[in-house]
Amino acid sequence: MTRSISILGATGSVGASTLDLVRRNPEGWSVEALTANSNVDELAALAREFKASVAVIADESRHDVLKAALAGSDVEAATGRTALGEAAARPADIVMAAIVGCAGLSPVMAAIQEGRTVALANKEALVSAGEVMTAAVDKHGATLLPVDSEHNAIFQCLQGGKLDEVRSITLTASGGPLRLVDDLDAVTPAEAVAHPNWDMGAKISVDSATMFNKGLELIEAHHLFPVGLDKIRIVVHPQSVIHSMVEYRDGSTLAQLGPSDMRVPIASCLAYPGRMETPMNPLDLASIGELSFFSPDEDRFPATRLARQAAEAGGAAPAILNAANEIAVAAFLAGKIRFSRIALLVEAVLNASNLPPDPQSLDEVLVVDAAARRLAVEHLEKD
Structure with missing residues (x-):
């Protein structure tokens, strides 16, 4: 049976991994929509390869370029934020939401409001707008499948029990490339993005190095698996073999193990509730040798x-944290601030903000996001 898929953020790392799985199973999938931010050439090439119904570029200034790149094909070309939302809302069996950052909030909501099954790789959707998003999921009968390896692992482990039987959830963290680095002030962007286990984009790689990625995942897990914050823990696991664990009240702990490759959790979402073939080699624990665990060092990585x-x-507060972090990471990658300044800037914005305490809609969340970004920029300019 052929299933249809739309991929929001098709030219990013998660989008590429998703399309790799689709490419390996061409008879099982038809591509409805592909979107990208500004990479017209790659988007057009992918849209032609997968015979997408529509290709959308967020950057409106690239409309003529995209249209020319798709000339002679049957692929519809569209541009702009409105078109992104329309692409997300198109009929599809599954929507892969892989746009990075708060730019992905509105498209995710558009898919949810149509009752779609959403494979959620955009953690900011639940970090910044968790209450709003989960309420919309309930209202419109949508389904959220977590793509992040940790949350997907928890999701799989919960197939063996119920939320009210959970004693604790443990998110594992690799610790990033800087866990053993003494002088964090001297860290360069190139060093921060050199993750030892995962192949990821620059922003999420820096988040892994600062541990903000795990912090955002903590908030995301809080919304996906409402067992109470006090039951959600973080442990550093440098080998990145165990992706998360769920302990039940009877003392049993279920863990999901696998290679550090996003195609594994993506495949779990695409095939849910079944399984599909992937090109992964079998897990060889004997060659790995040992699995180690440490408590996070919140003095060095707050x-x-x-x-x-x-x-x-x-x-x-979570939306403010996320917005300030995005500004801080961009400043670090641009060479404007030192690595250790990222967390300090986020904390300063959290402490200084007097924004409305409880946004009730996505529009209100986006107002908070924009205001927090302005405040973060003001703090940067003071330094």
Whole structure:
């Protein structure tokens, strides 16, 4: 049986991994929509290869370029933020939501409002707008399938029990490339993005290095698996073999193990509730040799502490944390601030913000996001 898929963020790392699986099973999938931010050439090539119904570029200035690149094909060309939402809402069996950052919020909501099954790789959707998004899922009968390896692992482990039987959830963290680095002030962007286990984009790689990625995942897990923040823990696991664990009240702990390759959790979502073939080699624990675990060092990497505080505060706080972090990471990658300044800037914005405490709609969340970004930029300009 052929199933249809739309991929929001088709030219990013998650989009590429998703299309790799689709490419390996061409008879099983038809591509409805592909979107990208500004990479017209790659988007057009992918749209032609997969015979997509529509290709959307977010950058409106690239409309004529996209249209020319698709000339002679049957692929419809569209541009702009409105077109992104329309692409997300198109009929499809599954929508892969892989746009990075808050730019993905509105398209995710558009898919949810149509009752789609959404494979959610955009963690900001639940970090910044968790209450709003989960309420919309319930209202419109949509389904969220977590793509992040940790949340997908938890999702799989929960197939063996019920939420009210859970004693604790443990998110594993690799610790990133800087866990053993002494002088964090001297870290360069190239060093920060050199993740030892995962092949990811620059922003998420820096988030892994700061531990903000795990902090954001803590907030995301809080919304996906409402067992209470006090039951969600983080442990550093440098080998990245165990992706998360769920402990039940009878003392049993279920863990999901697998290679550090996003095609595994993506395949889990695409085939759910079944399984599909992937090109992964069998897991060889004997060659791995050992699995080690450590408590996070929140003195050197305060991101998880800040994220937990934001989750406990609720309301606008997680959106403020996320927005400030995006500004700080961009500044670091541009060489404007030192690595250690990222967490300090986020904390300063959280402490200085007097934004409305409880956004009730996606529009209100986006207002908070924009205001927090302006505040973060103001703090940067003061330095």
